[in-house]
Amino acid sequence: xxALATWQDKCIDSQLLVASIVGLFKQRGLDSDKLxxxxxxxxxxxxxxxxxxxxxxxxRLLDNALCLWPSGDLSFLLGQLWLPSQSGALTAGIFCxxxxxxxxxxxxxxxxxxxxxxxxxxxxxxxxxxxLLSLDLGMQxxxxxxxxLSLSSLTACCKQLLGQAWRGSISFPYSAPANLAHYYKYFGxxxxxxxxLCRISMAKSLLCQPLLFASHSETHAIDFAGSKYxxxxxxxxxxxxSEHPNARTLERHFNEPLASTVLGPQLTMAKNxxxxxxxxxxxxxxxxxxxxxxxxxxxxxxxMAQLLEISPATLKRxxxxxxxxxxxxxxxxxxxxxxxxxxxxxxxxxxxxxxxxFSDASNFRRSFKRWTGQLPAYFRxxxx
Numbered sequence: 001x002x003a004l005a006t007w008q009d010k011c012i013d014s015q016l017l018v019a020s021i022v023g024l025f026k027q028r029g030l031d032s033d034k035l036x037x038x039x040x041x042x043x044x045x046x047x048x049x050x051x052x053x054x055x056x057x058x059x060r061l062l063d064n065a066l067c068l069w070p071s072g073d074l075s076f077l078l079g080q081l082w083l084p085s086q087s088g089a090l091t092a093g094i095f096c097x098x099x100x101x102x103x104x105x106x107x108x109x110x111x112x113x114x115x116x117x118x119x120x121x122x123x124x125x126x127x128x129x130x131x132l133l134s135l136d137l138g139m140q141x142x143x144x145x146x147x148x149l150s151l152s153s154l155t156a157c158c159k160q161l162l163g164q165a166w167r168g169s170i171s172f173p174y175s176a177p178a179n180l181a182h183y184y185k186y187f188g189x190x191x192x193x194x195x196x197l198c199r200i201s202m203a204k205s206l207l208c209q210p211l212l213f214a215s216h217s218e219t220h221a222i223d224f225a226g227s228k229y230x231x232x233x234x235x236x237x238x239x240x241x242s243e244h245p246n247a248r249t250l251e252r253h254f255n256e257p258l259a260s261t262v263l264g265p266q267l268t269m270a271k272n273x274x275x276x277x278x279x280x281x282x283x284x285x286x287x288x289x290x291x292x293x294x295x296x297x298x299x300x301x302x303x304m305a306q307l308l309e310i311s312p313a314t315l316k317r318x319x320x321x322x323x324x325x326x327x328x329x330x331x332x333x334x335x336x337x338x339x340x341x342x343x344x345x346x347x348x349x350x351x352x353x354x355x356x357x358f359s360d361a362s363n364f365r366r367s368f369k370r371w372t373g374q375l376p377a378y379f380r381x382x383x384x
Contacts (some may be wrong), residue, residue, distance in 0.1 A: 004289035005282040007321040011051035016086040024376030055137040081153025089276040101207040110273040119288040133198040136285035161211045168202040171195035196372040300359045337342035343383035
């Protein structure tokens, strides 16, 4: 299996986000030497093609940047610059997408090339598509920054590609900031805070609107919209979780099937992204890779370590470097699956508890309240 990127691995393209941060500092007349101090990143390196930095270096750079930047809008300004200055190998494919739905499928497959700190999960409700964001590469240390950056990138892209403001609702996994002016400016007013995960919800009608550039690139337009999402089976309690048909359904809904994706000759603009991804040393960070495996099977830490071909002590140490524990990832994976099951009316607490390997419904309810601060009924149709 392909290696999972850890805290020290060089896996982040310095010509994208890093170069944008340095550029903003120079525009504002701020000291870029102080910005780069202690990071092991040098101005000359940023100009080198294919120069990579580690998550540790990026985290230190952000520590410096957030300390030195004179206002609270750095993440929002960077998000406005994402397309095209930070979209890298995805740029051509983005401009050739037919609509936001096909663009979403394209980005979902190849975002590691430009935003490797993100892991996304998709679910189709009755009227909306829902996207859940998790952070990878230890970037939960800067959770608010990366969520603001990612969502402002999304809304800016929508405005550029649709010619209109983004419309939808967002739930943030932290308390409301004291000053919400930037949130209202960039994200609209349908906002909520203190959510268990970051959720973006968009109307299906918006996702199907043609993009401004689609008509100019008809012969090369990328359309992944043929990938349909089916409802899960109705009887989840019949089998053990490891062999459960819902586990396969979850994998189909939430995982990121990269290696199995074959792009036809008509997807000319997507080939560059695919070739770049195949040439990259990594496709997931350690946390994201573990979550993907936990979405399919319930595994203890020793079992996961064996699967990753490392010792349990090494796995604990590498997660610790990123400020994570194995228990956190188990809980988060269970929470994502629980929210998915709660969106299905035929699922009750007993069947969900069984699917998540809890001994009974009471244990499931207690754990869910520990994860979210609420009982499962509160999130019954969060992804509906």
